[in-house]
Amino acid sequence: xxxxxxxxxxxxxxxxxxxxxxxxxxxxxxxxxxxxxxxxxxxxxxxxxxxxxxxxxxxxxxxxxxxxxxxxxxxxxxxxxxxxxxxxxxxxxxxxxxxxxxxxxxxxxxxxxxxxxxxxxxxxxxxxxxxxxxxxxxxxxxxxxxxxxxxxxxxxxxxxx
Amino acid sequence: xxxxxxxxxxxxxxxxxxxxxxxxxxxxxxxxxxxxxxxxxxxxxxxxxxxxxxxxxxxxxxxxxxxxxxxxxxxxxxxxxxxxxxxxxxxxxxxxxxxxxxxxxxxxxxxxxxxxxxxxxxxxxxxxxxxxxxxxxxxxxxxxxxxxxxxxxxxxxxxxxxxxxxxxxxxxxxxxxxxxxxxxxxxxxxxxxxxxxxxxxxxxxxxxxxxxxxxxxxxxxxxxxxxxxxxxxxxxxxxxxxxxxxxxxxxxxxxxxxxxxxxxxxxxxxxxxxxxxxxxxxxxxxxxxxxxxxxxxxxxxxxxxxxxxxxxxxxxxxxxxxxxxxxx
Numbered sequence: 001x002x003x004x005x006x007x008x009x010x011x012x013x014x015x016x017x018x019x020x021x022x023x024x025x026x027x028x029x030x031x032x033x034x035x036x037x038x039x040x041x042x043x044x045x046x047x048x049x050x051x052x053x054x055x056x057x058x059x060x061x062x063x064x065x066x067x068x069x070x071x072x073x074x075x076x077x078x079x080x081x082x083x084x085x086x087x088x089x090x091x092x093x094x095x096x097x098x099x100x101x102x103x104x105x106x107x108x109x110x111x112x113x114x115x116x117x118x119x120x121x122x123x124x125x126x127x128x129x130x131x132x133x134x135x136x137x138x139x140x141x142x143x144x145x146x147x148x149x150x151x152x153x154x155x156x157x158x159x160x161x
Numbered sequence: 162x163x164x165x166x167x168x169x170x171x172x173x174x175x176x177x178x179x180x181x182x183x184x185x186x187x188x189x190x191x192x193x194x195x196x197x198x199x200x201x202x203x204x205x206x207x208x209x210x211x212x213x214x215x216x217x218x219x220x221x222x223x224x225x226x227x228x229x230x231x232x233x234x235x236x237x238x239x240x241x242x243x244x245x246x247x248x249x250x251x252x253x254x255x256x257x258x259x260x261x262x263x264x265x266x267x268x269x270x271x272x273x274x275x276x277x278x279x280x281x282x283x284x285x286x287x288x289x290x291x292x293x294x295x296x297x298x299x300x301x302x303x304x305x306x307x308x309x310x311x312x313x314x315x316x317x318x319x320x321x322x323x324x325x326x327x328x329x330x331x332x333x334x335x336x337x338x339x340x341x342x343x344x345x346x347x348x349x350x351x352x353x354x355x356x357x358x359x360x361x362x363x364x365x366x367x368x369x370x371x372x373x374x375x376x377x378x379x380x381x382x383x384x385x386x387x388x389x390x391x392x393x394x395x396x397x398x399x400x401x402x403x404x405x406x407x408x409x410x411x412x413x414x415x416x417x418x419x420x421x422x423x424x425x426x427x428x429x430x431x432x433x434x435x436x437x438x439x440x441x442x443x444x445x446x447x448x449x450x451x452x453x454x455x456x457x458x459x460x461x462x463x464x465x466x467x468x469x470x471x472x473x474x475x476x477x478x479x480x481x482x483x484x485x486x487x488x489x
Binding site: 003017032033034035036038060063065066067068070073074076077079101102103104105 | 224228231384458
């Protein structure tokens with residue numbers, strides 16, 4: 001496909017992003033972020049269902065970046081830790097270190113039932129426990145997996161946009 | 162007493178219009194460099210079919226980061242504290258020295274080609290040391306790549322501006338811009354075009370844009386600039402970001418003024434400074450849009466091909482120098 005053809009297609013299609021739903025109320029304490037939220041994503045151990053939904057939330061259709069949230073490559077840059085999956089024994093220590101490396105004020109969003117309750121594998125020998133045993137959770141996004149729209153809503157509570 | 166007398170004389174003899182213009186340049190570029198980055202990201206988002214976070218988003222990021230206390234690695238030294246500030250200072254010095262709003266230059270601080278390249282190197286070295294100081298594998302890798310690119314870019318920068326300096330008969334950038342304003346025919350001469358293309362490629366490499374570095378990437382294998390800032394947080398990160406944005410804006414401003422010198426203040430007046438400020442803002446933002454549109458259609462070149470690309474730009478700069486002796 002030629003560059004020109006691609007440009008006309010994009011021009012004709014206009015925006016891929018869906019219209020913005022109504023703005024949720026601001027999470028108490030999130031005023032300090034002032035509409036700019038850097039997100040560090042952590043998969044503490046799961047079936048990779050929730051990560052697909054998270055990446056959809058940051059994709060062009062749900063486009064959470066338009067509200068001021070951005071994925072960052074390092075916990076040192078982050079304001080928000082977005083955590084999926086029940087915490088496995090191997091991920092318990094990396095999770096603890098990642099939380100330690102994140103500057104305050106920081107917020108934690110737990111995405112999916114596994115992170116919140118332990119999920120189907122919650123009693124398994126490889127599971128160290130649900131997420132709330134390791135860190136204080138600010139915003140819960142239930143669902144197995146939750147819809148991208150729910151993840152977008154949780155992030156918008158922090159950006160306030 | 163004599164010392165005091167000399168000092169006051171020096172103060173009175175200070176080139177006040179040049180000082181005012183330098184101050185205007187610094188303030189203006191602190192304001193527009195986050196806007197420039199916001200515009201680049203916004204244009205890119207629109208072309209990719211996304212809505213984008215808005216032009217003001219880098220300002221929001223900066224405001225938030227400046228309010229956050231940094232978390233530093235346990236074994237990091239004073240370098241992690243000083244490095245980011247050194248980068249900002251070097252970029253601010255670039256804004257003072259380069260002929261952006263006006264071509265009046267400070268007497269005690271020449272806007273000479275060699276001074277400017279060395280000021281830029283201070284920032285490059287500070288950033289590389291910040292990358293090393295965190296002690297992570299990626300930081301060191303990023304610093305090593307950054308220095309490799311810097312070593313290949315500096316000769317091109319020097320040579321291409323040298324080619325531009327031959328028709329003007331001086332290596333002071335403000336005088337070069339002034340000379341181009343007086344005789345605009347020089348701008349479309351083969352020497353000038355070759356040198357400007359070489360300079361643009363060198364600046365893309367120096368400021369970490371595509372195709373040399375992808376400013377949006379988080380992939381370990383491809384990171385150059387991002388890898389060095391991984392260990393910086395809060396205020397430190399804010400200074401690093403602002404420093405690199407200022408450098409990008411100032412260098413785009415230089416290219417803008419070399420390619421299209423109209424609007425630059427040559428004789429001091431309030432109206433002139435206003436026009437100069439508006440002109441340079443328009444030039445920088447237009448170049449930013451152009452850069453952004455160009456980047457959408459470019460892929461990052463493989464790291465091992467970066468030297469080939471930069472050698473190409475060096476060849477262009479070398480041709481420009483040769484041509485300037487043969488043609489002019």
